[in-house]
Structures are given as structure tokens and as C-alpha cells.
Amino acid sequence: MFEAVAFYLFAFLTIAMFYIVVTTKQALYALTALAAGMIFISAFFFILGAEFLGAIQIIVYTGAVMALYAFGMMFFDTTRDVKEAQGNKFIITGLATLAAVLVVLIVSAPIISENITAYYPALPEVGNTQEVGMVLFTKYLVPFEVAAVMLLVAMIAGIVLAGKKMDLSITLMNDAEIHDMKIDQKLDQHKKVLS
């Protein structure tokens, strides 16, 4: 009973929030609605008994990803209305629905055939976090390490891309100043090559 009430309530809230994200013209509204939708999605994970996944969802998405987006939006002109791609709305909606139904069919095809067996069955006597730890650090240790390397690469890429020349704004300089800056850079490179 309570599960059904919680499911329908959070399903309605999540769909409403994500609908706002894809239809609003204000980038700030989209950001706020996306953050709310992420928190509502973590409720499904708690209902499904995946407490660790729910906590990770709140921490990573609402804490890290949304903060990163908010930080990135300070660079962009977010007060201007967002222009939309002009297209046939019925074709877009139809194609999107068709693609989504196909994806769910692909995911649920092995389940419908009913010959599924649990590779890593959940143990009833320990909690979810403990189970996750046991499976993650035995069977999925190599993907876990690869994910760690991938996050390191992403961090270095973010620092290199966004941290370059933070003190001067290329958009506020005129073309002659940018040209001079590029010539200076080339001179520096030649000096490095010669020395």
C-alpha cells in the first residue's frame, strides 16, 4: 500500500520535473528542475532496497554534477532565452517514444523468457551496503579500478580545459589582442624548440 503510494507520487514528481527540464526556456529553471528530479529518482532506489545506490545518487548527482553545472553556468549567458531547434513536434515525439519502447524491450527480453538465474544473489542476513562491497571488491574489482582511472583522466581534462587562462577573457578582447597573444605563444614555442 505505502509502496504503491510512494511509487506513484515519486513517479509523477520525477516525470513532471524532467518534463520541465526539456521544455523550459530558462536554463536556470532547467538546472533546478533537474536537481529536484535527481533527488526524486533516489527515492526509487530507496524503495527498491538499494540504499547505497540511493545515497550515491544524491551525493554524486545533486552534490557533484549539479554543482559542476551551476559552476559552468556562471560562464554562460543564462539570462537569455534558449532558442529551440525548429522541427515537427509529432515526428520528434513519435521517434523518441518508439526508441524508448525498443530500449525497454531489449532490456526486458531476457526477463520475459524467464530462464534468468542470479549470478550474485543478494544475501538476506547482511545489509545492502555490505553486499555491494562484497560484490564490487571481488567480481567487479577490475572495472572498479578502470573507473577510478577514468575519473582521474576526466579530472585532469577538466582542469586543463577550464583552468587555462582563467585570468583573461577571450570574448572581451578584440581580434587584434587575440592575434598578438597567439603570436606571443608561437614565439614562446619557437624559443622552447631552439633552446
Added chain:
Amino acid sequence: MMEIGLNHYLVLSTILFAIGLVGVMRRKNLLLLFFATEILLNSVNIAFAAISHYYGDLTGQMFAFFVIAIAASEVAVGLGLLIVWYKRHGNIDLDTMSTMRG
């Protein structure tokens, strides 16, 4: 109706995935395109967690963790590239990104 099964979660995942795809197709601003991508990844996470719960198998939750890690690194790299593009060109519309000149 009152008994929540796996199909409820899969239908919810379908609806959210369709919303995300509509967003990907109709947005021109790259930042809002990224938002729609996050919706796609999250809808798949719901399907993974639901299947994991209803079959007593933790593999689905593991995949959801890796999807979250990939989403986080995608945001870091994508926003860095977007900031560089905005500094050079002053907008982040998809239509202006037709050149590949360095």
C-alpha cells in the same frame, strides 16, 4: 494496480527515456542537451535497479554504479570543452559548430 511490480518500473523508465530523447532532439543549446543526456542515463539506472531488486541479483546495481561514474566524468570533460568553446565564440549553439577549423 496497488501491487508494484517490475513492469511499473520498466514503464516509468520508458517514459523518462522518451522525455530525455525528446529533449536531445529538440534542444539547440549544448548545456541543455547535456541535461537531457543526464535524464537518459538516470532512466536506465532506474531500470537496472528495479531488475536487480526483482531478481535478487546485484549485477544491475553494479552497472548502475558504473553508469553514475561515467556520467560524472562526462560532465567534467564536456563542461570543460564547453567553457573553452564559449570563451572563443561567445555562444554554445549547435548550429555554429559546423566548422572543424582549429
